[in-house]
Amino acid sequence: MTDSWLTTPEPTGFGLDNLPYGTVVHGDRPPQIAIAIGGHAFPLGAAAEAGLFDGVLPDTGVLTAPNLDRLLAAGPAAWRAVRARATELLGSRSHAEAVRPLLVRLDAVSNPLPFTVADxxxxxxxxxxxxxxxxxxxxxxxxxxxxxxxxxxxxxxxxxxxxxxxxxxxxxxxxxxxxxxxxxxxxxxxxxxxxxxxxxxxxxxxxxxxxxxxxxxxxxxxxxxxxxxxxxxxxxxxxxxxxxxxxxxxxxxxxxxxxxxxxxxxxxxxxxxxxxxxxxxxxxxxxxxxxxxxxxxxxxxxxxxxxxxxxxxxxxxxxxxxxxxxxxxxxxxxxxxxxxxxxxxxxxxxxxxxxxxxxxxxxxxxxxxxxxxxxxxxxxxxxxxxxxxxxxxxxxxxxxxxxxx
Amino acid sequence: MTDSWLTTPEPTGFGLDNLPYGTVVHGDRPPQIAIAIGGHAFPLGAAAEAGLFDGVLPDTGVLTAPNLDRLLAAGPAAWRAVRARATELLGSRSHAEAVRPLLVRLDAVSNPLPFTVADxxxxxxxxxxxxxxxxxxxxxxxxxxxxxxxxxxxxxxxxxxxxxxxxxxxxxxxxxxxxxxxxxxxxxxxxxxxxxxxxxxxxxxxxxxxxxxxxxxxxxxxxxxxxxxxxxxxxxxxxxxxxxxxxxxxxxxxxxxxxxxxxxxxxxxxxxxxxxxxxxxxxxxxxxxxxxxxxxxxxxxxxxxxxxxxxxxxxxxxxxxxxxxxxxxxxxxxxxxxxxxxxxxxxxxxxxxxxxxxxxxxxxxxxxxxxxxxxxxxxxxxxxxxxxxxxxxxxxxxxxxxxxx
Structure with a gap:
């Protein structure tokens, strides 16, 4: 499964084999974490609230946090689980109906610092x-x-x-x-x-x-x-x-x-x-x-x-x-x-x-x-x-x- | 007013003209900020909850926080106000009855890092x-x-x-x-x-x-x-x-x-x-x-x-x-x-x-x-x-x- 149901006219570098994480602000909503996919951000806070990540992590607060700090701390098993579920959601057309309303164009979001820099x-x-x-x-x-x-x-x-x-x-x-x-x-x-x-x-x-x-x-x-x-x-x-x-x-x-x-x-x-x-x-x-x-x-x-x-x-x-x-x-x-x-x-x-x-x-x-x-x-x-x-x-x-x- | 009603047998360096700030843990209570006075810690979280700092700061959360970060950020006017009130509380015998039950011996507390070190x-x-x-x-x-x-x-x-x-x-x-x-x-x-x-x-x-x-x-x-x-x-x-x-x-x-x-x-x-x-x-x-x-x-x-x-x-x-x-x-x-x-x-x-x-x-x-x-x-x-x-x-x-x- 390497292609998303989200087709883009030209390669963005943000295909299904990438799925990079960031923090986005969109409209009046406070900052939330997101995955970039094609020309869009897939906000994970909103997705978790919609139940799309139910059962994926013991602590869903990781996904509704204002930046990536808690996901970073959650460790490799959590990283794999979130990535696997995101791959499913963005890769399988059966989820398109649930996911599409949550997507926001990348040029419509601002990106705060994605995590708190320690040292x-x-x-x-x-x-x-x-x-x-x-x-x-x-x-x-x-x-x-x-x-x-x-x-x-x-x-x-x-x-x-x-x-x-x-x-x-x-x-x-x-x-x-x-x-x-x-x-x-x-x-x-x-x-x-x-x-x-x-x-x-x-x-x-x-x-x-x-x-x-x-x-x-x-x-x-x-x-x-x-x-x-x-x-x-x-x-x-x-x-x-x-x-x-x-x-x-x-x-x-x-x-x-x-x-x-x-x-x-x-x-x-x-x-x-x-x-x-x-x-x-x-x-x-x-x-x-x-x-x-x-x-x-x-x-x-x-x-x-x-x-x-x-x-x-x-x-x-x-x-x-x-x-x-x-x-x-x-x-x-x-x-x-x-x-x-x-x-x-x-x-x-x-x-x-x-x-x-x-x-x-x-x-x-x-x-x-x-x-x-x-x-x-x-x-x-x-x-x-x-x-x-x-x-x-x-x-x-x-x-x-x-x-x- | 240079002497506290808290007399100590020998100078501790923590007299009324010092009043240094730290973070203490005592018993089952979560970390709270405190002032050292003589051989004791004066826990400011407990003091604020007891109403001893009422009206001193617009935001009393500064005093009930788990470390000094919020007091540090509050700025010089807040620092002066808290110090002035602490000087009153620890300096004037009229407050002894209210303050004494809150004091904890320094050797009975542990001191976590007093603030979050940024750079x-x-x-x-x-x-x-x-x-x-x-x-x-x-x-x-x-x-x-x-x-x-x-x-x-x-x-x-x-x-x-x-x-x-x-x-x-x-x-x-x-x-x-x-x-x-x-x-x-x-x-x-x-x-x-x-x-x-x-x-x-x-x-x-x-x-x-x-x-x-x-x-x-x-x-x-x-x-x-x-x-x-x-x-x-x-x-x-x-x-x-x-x-x-x-x-x-x-x-x-x-x-x-x-x-x-x-x-x-x-x-x-x-x-x-x-x-x-x-x-x-x-x-x-x-x-x-x-x-x-x-x-x-x-x-x-x-x-x-x-x-x-x-x-x-x-x-x-x-x-x-x-x-x-x-x-x-x-x-x-x-x-x-x-x-x-x-x-x-x-x-x-x-x-x-x-x-x-x-x-x-x-x-x-x-x-x-x-x-x-x-x-x-x-x-x-x-x-x-x-x-x-x-x-x-x-x-x-x-x-x-x-x-x-």
């Missing part, structure tokens, strides 16, 4: 990205630091400024050096950048002292979103030593409104890249990469197509590393890949790489060029994965427009 | 600490990096592992280099450390794009707690470049159970240290340091007495910096000072400084020595501030005992 961790798992930044910032040294091939480098970001696609991005102010060795000045960033990333959302929490092995990834992770980790390169360059990025990142991180469930990404699994040296045992196990194709559009011009499949450290290794010290997980923890860059110039996931630190501006369709982002610019990050029978599964896009403050 | 930011604001670490880690360079005197360096920590005093601390495992240039190994940290800090708790949130000037500190900050930011120095040393500390810190951060309100710290205000160079304008304004005295006890031996008064960057500057890029605040944001170290060897707030990276172990009362923490060790971080009339205001202690995993 936000950003990794640095693309070797090509790390090497590019090493070459730009430390031209006289080896592009990778010695620790990089031994563990997935990462750090904590600001979870309070993780926002949903469409939220306006205010150009941050901050301290920067106008020239090497000069005195710092304060003002709007002159080097506002994007980072095209994929983030994974934790459902099932752990206790302090508990670890999550590479093999246990799917017991805890609910699904994936696209992430644009906006970055002010001048602020970041001045502040980041010795404790890492702070205000150059903390002003905003945008995520896509729909979480693609891990089950929908089964067809996208690929072997992880060969790792040399072989990682220590706590980073080994049964794991895989995901063959996701990303796309970065700047004011309508596609400026990059980063491939996620070649990511050096896999999401399961990131999670195993993050918990290897005994740090607990909470429902709603979000961990992102770091900028995804491929080996080709057109596959780089940030402007600092695409323009080589501003030296080689990108040209847009209107003839203008960009080293970094200008006020009024709109960035759209999209992504897709292989679905069944040669189709594609879509991620919801992450859009953001730059405003001056 | 946790750790600064690096003690010049002596930063210089000590610079000398230890980069002996051939200037002890301070060029940015340090221009802005309060900080980074985001893991808010999900901020725990209340008394929570067992599991020795973290992680990757470390057994010797410089050797291959990394994985296992329990061999260099488990403490960091004696003071943290400030945000009550009133802001919008994205809004900043909080140095002058607006008290409009947003509710009060202060003591913080022990446990650190695994070997894990930290191997992982921290280029994105900062991660697993060397994220396993646990302990805070005191009672939040001392900003109003109670009025007597502790001191002029901030002279700053050279003069900071950029967004870090200037009407601000002050706090003359807090910290104490670190390891298995009953006092190993350090860090002074908070000399902190180079003040809490108001930290907050102004943290929001200067437009990052929003949430109720429950916690920002800590970083390790507090004074100029004297006995004033260093971490073992790595006290033992100069383990080379000069500290000797405990039982004759044993420590370079870093051993399993079974108990650390107690205490603190006090000048109160009225020569008395001292006490912070609740932060205790933690090390367990192997």
């Amino acid at each position: 936000y961790v950003d990794f640095y798992s693309s070797r090509e990205h790390a090497e590019n930044l090493g070459r730009i910032f430390r031209p006289d040294s080896a592009p990778l630091l010695p620790n990089w091939t031994h563990l997935p480098i990462g750090y904590h970001g600001r979870s309070g400024t993780v926002v949903v696609s469409g939220t306006p991005i205010m150009r941050p102010h901050g301290q920067r050096l106008p020239a090497p060795g000069a005195e710092p000045v304060f003002g709007p960033t002159t080097r506002l950048d994007i980072e095209a990333e994929v983030g994974f959302v934790v459902g099932v929490p752990t206790r302090m002292g508990q670890t999550v092995s590479v093999d246990e990834f799917a017991d805890h992770v609910f699904g994936a979103v696209l992430v644009n980790d906006w970055s002010a390169r001048d602020i970041q360059a001045w502040e980041y030593q010795p404790l890492g990025p702070f205000l150059g990142k903390s002003f905003a991180t945008s995520i896509s409104p729909w979480i693609v469930p891990l089950e929908a990404l089964a067809e996208a699994r690929v072997a992880p890249p060969r790792q040399d040296p072989v990682p220590l045992p706590h980073l080994l196990g049964d794991h895989w990469g995901y063959d996701l194709s990303l796309r970065v559009d700047l004011n309508g011009t596609t400026v990059s197509r980063p491939p996620f499949a070649g990511l050096y450290w896999t999401p399961a290794q990131q999670l195993a590393h993050m918990t290897s010290n005994g740090a607990s997980l909470r429902t709603g923890d979000l961990f992102a890949s770091g900028t995804v860059s491929g080996p080709q110039p057109g596959q780089r996931g940030s402007l600092i790489e695409l323009t080589w630190n501003g030296a080689e501006p990108v040209r847009l369709a209107d003839g203008s060029t960009r080293g970094f982002l200008a006020d009024g610019d709109t960035v759209v990050l999209g992504g897709s994965a292989p679905g069944r029978d040669g189709t594609r599964i879509g991620f919801g896009a992450v859009t953001g427009t730059i405003h001056s403050r | 946790y930011v750790d600064f690096y604001s003690s010049r002596e600490h930063a210089e000590n670490l610079g000398r230890i880690f980069r002996p051939d360079s200037a002890p301070l990096l060029p940015n340090w005197t221009h802005l309060p360096i900080g980074y985001h920590g893991r808010s999900g592992t901020v725990v209340v005093s008394g929570t067992p601390i599991m020795r973290p495992h992680g990757q470390r280099l057994p010797a410089p240039g050797a291959e990394p190994v994985f296992g329990p940290t061999t260099r488990l450390d403490i960091e004696a800090e003071v943290g400030f708790v945000v009550g009133v949130p802001t919008r994205m794009g809004q900043t909080v000037s140095v002058d607006e500190f008290a409009d947003h900050v509710f009060g202060a707690v003591l913080v022990n930011d446990w650190s695994a120095r070997d894990i930290q040393a191997w992982e921290y470049q280029p994105l900062g500390p991660f697993l060397g810190k994220s396993f646990a951060t302990s805070i005191s159970p009672w939040i001392v309100p900003l109003e109670a710290l009025a007597e502790a205000r001191v002029a901030p240290p002279r700053q050279d160079p003069v900071p950029l304008p967004h870090l200037l304004g009407d601000h002050w340091g706090y003359d807090l005295s910290l104490r670190v006890d390891l298995n009953g031996t006092t190993v350090s007495r860090p002074p908070f008064a000399g902190l180079y960057w003040t809490p108001a500057q930290q907050l102004a910096h943290m929001t200067s890029n437009g990052a929003s605040l949430r109720t429950g944001d916690l920002f800590a000072s970083g390790t507090v170290s004074g100029p004297q060897p006995g004033q260093r707030g971490s073992l790595i400084e006290l033992t100069w990276n383990g080379a000069e172990p500290v000797r405990l009362a039982d004759g044993s020595t420590r370079g870093f923490l051993a399993d079974g060790d108990t650390v107690v971080l205490g603190g006090s501030a000048p109160g009225r009339d020569g008395t001292r205001i006490g912070f609740g202690a932060v205790t933690g005992t090390i367990h192997s995993r």
Whole structure:
């Protein structure tokens, strides 16, 4: 059963093999969780109230909640049960009469943040990205630091400024050096950048002292979103030593409104890249990469197509590393890949790489060029994965427009 | 009115000029918020139900809530009103008959985490600490990096592992280099450390794009707690470049159970240290340091007495910096000072400084020595501030005992 009775004139990426989850507001009704199907949202709160999920979960409050937090916490058995029932409801024409009145066009809903972000961790798992930044910032040294091939480098970001696609991005102010060795000045960033990333959302929490092995990834992770980790390169360059990025990142991180469930990404699994040296045992196990194709559009011009499949450290290794010290997980923890860059110039996931630190501006369709982002610019990050029978599964896009403050 | 009708045989630090807030559990009753007074907790949920706070707040749900989140969000006018009424109730003998039956001995309650920690930011604001670490880690360079005197360096920590005093601390495992240039190994940290800090708790949130000037500190900050930011120095040393500390810190951060309100710290205000160079304008304004005295006890031996008064960057500057890029605040944001170290060897707030990276172990009362923490060790971080009339205001202690995993 791969086709919905809901036919759409063209592929939306939201077919029956995807069924991503989000939160929607429609009319006067308070926020409720929903599944995207074709050009529509299928509101699960309304569906549960109509009895369409009776007997599927011990606690139907999970489906009538104002966001996905309770579904995330409910765990894999509940995730499978809801997905199986939704597949039935949206796949079998016998349910069309009951389901159709509940559907709402996607362009008629707004999408609040789909879940409460607990901790936000950003990794640095693309070797090509790390090497590019090493070459730009430390031209006289080896592009990778010695620790990089031994563990997935990462750090904590600001979870309070993780926002949903469409939220306006205010150009941050901050301290920067106008020239090497000069005195710092304060003002709007002159080097506002994007980072095209994929983030994974934790459902099932752990206790302090508990670890999550590479093999246990799917017991805890609910699904994936696209992430644009906006970055002010001048602020970041001045502040980041010795404790890492702070205000150059903390002003905003945008995520896509729909979480693609891990089950929908089964067809996208690929072997992880060969790792040399072989990682220590706590980073080994049964794991895989995901063959996701990303796309970065700047004011309508596609400026990059980063491939996620070649990511050096896999999401399961990131999670195993993050918990290897005994740090607990909470429902709603979000961990992102770091900028995804491929080996080709057109596959780089940030402007600092695409323009080589501003030296080689990108040209847009209107003839203008960009080293970094200008006020009024709109960035759209999209992504897709292989679905069944040669189709594609879509991620919801992450859009953001730059405003001056 | 500085004395309570509740006389105590010896000063507890919890006099009428303090009135710190926490969350207590007593008997079968669910968690409720409380004020510490002498050797007792004054449960505000029960007091509100008994009508003792009638008319004080438009929304009495603030006082019957299971933790301090709603009081934090209620803002300065509400904070003043509750404090004024509590001062009356606990200060005037005419209320003794009504209040006494509600009081519970502090040793008969347990203290859950007093509030929901939103984002946790750790600064690096003690010049002596930063210089000590610079000398230890980069002996051939200037002890301070060029940015340090221009802005309060900080980074985001893991808010999900901020725990209340008394929570067992599991020795973290992680990757470390057994010797410089050797291959990394994985296992329990061999260099488990403490960091004696003071943290400030945000009550009133802001919008994205809004900043909080140095002058607006008290409009947003509710009060202060003591913080022990446990650190695994070997894990930290191997992982921290280029994105900062991660697993060397994220396993646990302990805070005191009672939040001392900003109003109670009025007597502790001191002029901030002279700053050279003069900071950029967004870090200037009407601000002050706090003359807090910290104490670190390891298995009953006092190993350090860090002074908070000399902190180079003040809490108001930290907050102004943290929001200067437009990052929003949430109720429950916690920002800590970083390790507090004074100029004297006995004033260093971490073992790595006290033992100069383990080379000069500290000797405990039982004759044993420590370079870093051993399993079974108990650390107690205490603190006090000048109160009225020569008395001292006490912070609740932060205790933690090390367990192997």
